[in-house]
Amino acid sequence: xxxxxxxxxxxxxxxxxxxxxxxxxxxxxxxxxxxxxxxxxxxxxxxxxxxxxxxxxxxxxxxxxxxxxxxxxxxxxxxxxxxxxxxxxxxxxxxxxxxxxxxxxxxxxxxxxxxxxxxxxxxxxxxxxxxxxxxxxxxxxxxxxxxxxxxxxxxxxxxxxxxxxxxxxxxxxxxxxxxxxxxxxxxxxxxxxxxxxxxxxxxxxxxxxxxxxxxxxxxxxxxxxxxxxxxxxxxxxxxxx
Amino acid sequence: xxxxxxxxxxxxxxxxxxxxxxxxxxxxxxxxxxxxxxxxxxxxxxxxxxxxxxxxxxxxxxxxxxxxxxxxxxxxxxxxxxxxxxxxxxxxxxxxxxxxxxxxxxxxxxxxxxxxxxxxxxxxxxxxxxxxxxxxxxxxxxxxxxxxxxxxxxxxxxxxxxxxxxxxxxxxxxxxxxxxxxxxxxxxxxxxxxxxxxxxxx
Numbered sequence: 001x002x003x004x005x006x007x008x009x010x011x012x013x014x015x016x017x018x019x020x021x022x023x024x025x026x027x028x029x030x031x032x033x034x035x036x037x038x039x040x041x042x043x044x045x046x047x048x049x050x051x052x053x054x055x056x057x058x059x060x061x062x063x064x065x066x067x068x069x070x071x072x073x074x075x076x077x078x079x080x081x082x083x084x085x086x087x088x089x090x091x092x093x094x095x096x097x098x099x100x101x102x103x104x105x106x107x108x109x110x111x112x113x114x115x116x117x118x119x120x121x122x123x124x125x126x127x128x129x130x131x132x133x134x135x136x137x138x139x140x141x142x143x144x145x146x147x148x149x150x151x152x153x154x155x156x157x158x159x160x161x162x163x164x165x166x167x168x169x170x171x172x173x174x175x176x177x178x179x180x181x182x183x184x185x186x187x188x189x190x191x192x193x194x195x196x197x198x199x200x201x202x203x204x205x206x207x208x209x210x211x212x213x214x215x216x217x218x219x220x221x222x223x224x225x226x227x228x229x230x231x232x233x234x235x236x237x238x239x240x241x
Numbered sequence: 242x243x244x245x246x247x248x249x250x251x252x253x254x255x256x257x258x259x260x261x262x263x264x265x266x267x268x269x270x271x272x273x274x275x276x277x278x279x280x281x282x283x284x285x286x287x288x289x290x291x292x293x294x295x296x297x298x299x300x301x302x303x304x305x306x307x308x309x310x311x312x313x314x315x316x317x318x319x320x321x322x323x324x325x326x327x328x329x330x331x332x333x334x335x336x337x338x339x340x341x342x343x344x345x346x347x348x349x350x351x352x353x354x355x356x357x358x359x360x361x362x363x364x365x366x367x368x369x370x371x372x373x374x375x376x377x378x379x380x381x382x383x384x385x386x387x388x389x390x391x392x393x394x395x396x397x398x399x400x401x402x403x404x405x406x407x408x409x410x411x412x413x414x415x416x417x418x419x420x421x422x423x424x425x426x427x428x429x430x431x432x433x434x435x436x437x438x439x440x441x442x443x
Contacts, residue, residue, distance in 0.1 A: 039363070041402060187374065203398040204391055208374075209368035214356065224364045238348050 001068050003195035004164050005028040009062035011048050011218075025062070025099030030195040032163065035186060038199040042208060045218040046199035047168055054087050054166045054199060055079045059206035066164060085111045087164045088157025088194075090186075092172035094149045096141040096156075102148075103128060103137040106156045113160075129142040131185060141197060154185045165189055165196040167178040171205060183208040231233040244276065244284050249310055249318040252294060256309035259285060269350050293317055336397065340404055352405060359401050366394050 023045045030036050040046050052058040053064060055071050064071045066082060074082065077209040088097075096105045096165050106139040107124035111117055131151045139151055150170065157165055167186060171179030179202075187208055190196050198209060206212045244266070251257060251265050251360055263281045267274070270310040288294040293314035297307045310318070337357055373387045 041406065185375075202404070203363055203366055203395050204370075206363060207370040207391070209367070210365070212360075212363050214360065222360050223366065226361055 001027045002065075003032045003067055005065040006049070007063045007065070009049070009052055009059045010050055011045075011057070012060045013051060013216045013223035014103075021218055023052070026215075026218070028053075028197075028213065028220070030197060032195050033190050033193050034195040034211070035198065035209040036132075037205050037206035037212045037214055038197060039201060039203070039212055040199075041201060044215045046144075046201075046215055048218075049215065050166050050168050050199050050216065054089060054164075055083055063146070081113070085160065086162055087166060088154075088159075088162040090153050090157045090165065090167040090170045091149070092169040094153045096149055096152060098141050099121070101140055102133065102144065102155075103140050103150045105141070105152055105233055106159050108158065110160050114174065115160075124155070124159055125158045128152070132154050140201050146174050147181060148180050150174060150178070151185065154182065154189075158189045163194055167196065167198045169202070170198060171198050171202075179205065197224060200235070216219065243321070244280060245288060246280070246318060246321045247323075248284055248288065249314050252308060253318060256307050257306050258305065262308070270386060278342060288314065288345040316404075341390075342403075344408075351408060355401050355405050359398055362394050362398050366391055366398075369394070369434060 006026055006028040008028045009023055010030075010052035013020040013022055026045075028038075029051075038046050038049060048057070052059050055064065055066075058072075066086060069082075071079060071082075073118070094137060096102075097108070100108065103121055103124045105119070105124075106127050110120035110123055115123070125134075125137055126139075128134060131154065133148060133151055133155065135147055136144060136152075141152070144152065154170070157167075165186065171182040172184065174182065183198075183205055184194050186198060190210075200204060202204055210226070211218055212224040247269075248262055249265055249291060251262050256264070260278065263276055263278050264283075266276050266281075271402050285296070288309075289296055291373065293311055294308045295311055296309075332410075340355060343351040344350045359436070369387050369390050373384060373391075399433070
């Protein structure tokens with residue numbers, strides 16, 4: 001069964017002369033352990049797709065299923081619980097709370113979900129250890145570099161038993177080395193069974209995905225075939241003089 | 242890629258045999274550029290002829306013959322390293338030509354042409370990234386070669402994205418102009434004609 005599925009998702013904002021068709025009948029399926037990248041220019045509907053997939057917004061038409069459960073049949077409380085327990089978000093600008101330390105930021109979703117503060121911090125500390133941030137656990141966001149802040153944001157997104165990771169331009173403000181480190185973390189999360197959707201206009205980020213979906217004007221216009229193994233690249237004729 | 246200068250670089254570390262040079266060349270380029278041993282010996286003979294390397298005092302070229310760089314060879318290597326490759330004029334890029342031609346051929350959707358190439362390039366980048374993910378952490382040379390290829394392919398995709406944005410804006414401008422002129426606009430706005438000739442490197 002797919003972990004995340006969008007069926008015929010349409011989103012329309014406004015009415016009459018000001019109507020904007022942000023998404024038009026998008027189908028998307030993400031299996032457990034898979035990373036799907038959604039590429040498209042500004043205004044193509046990438047971020048709208050992500051907020052609807054993460055139940056932050058309702059579609060005008062169509063259905064979103066998380067682990068087989070349709071969001072449209074859930075109460076507001078059930079959706080809020082699902083967001084806290086199952087879905088992790090990573091944003092371009094990190095969205096860490098400035099008054100909380102790194103480990104408190106990571107533990108927050110668990111505490112909001114009723115886990116005791118002590119236990120939540122222990123789990124948060126482990127998530128930071130896994131991402132090589134043990135030494136930074138007690139620092140505040142403004143005491144961390146951009147790359148470290150984004151690693152904390154990823155730790156927060158995958159802490160506990162989250163199995164859907166949604167990332168919006170996750171390395172947008174980082175240099176290429178830190179951007180690659182972020183994508184390795186998302187990739188590692190997928191190896192542990194997380195289903196990830198990364199929206200980006202950056203082909204270098206998208207190339208980490210198992211599948212790249214191209215969005216134009218709210219429609220999926222194309223997608224990549226499963227990539228061949230890298231062995232075929234190891235012989236490049238005609239390069240030597 | 243200059244085999245000649247790569248061999249000089251390897252010899253700048255100390256005297257080496259031909260077979261050793263081949264192995265070190267392949268390892269030093271992340272094994273992405275294979276090199277046959279005949280190519281190594283032919284290049285070494287030319288370097289020796291030009292006074293850039295010296296060999297052991299044996300007549301036969303073979304696995305046991307050692308080579309070392311001369312002062313002239315070291316100068317040649319230093320000059321090559323500091324000479325930028327000729328990037329002063331645009332190359333005759335087949336992809337650019339295809340997009341330009343697609344603008345002129347009736348019935349061809351240039352956006353579809355752009356997307357076909359974009360998808361192919363992203364698929365290639367996925368393959369290169371797999372290589373980096375599997376091996377590059379352990380091999381600096383391979384990581385550098387893979388990064389170079391990813392940045393090159395990425396720059397082509399960025400050009401395709403920019404081209405598509407420019408074409409959309411141009412089509413929208415045309416549509417606005419036509420509306421302002423109160424002319425009926427039933428067909429899609431025509432794409433802009435090519436006005437300028439650009440000198441290209443052949």
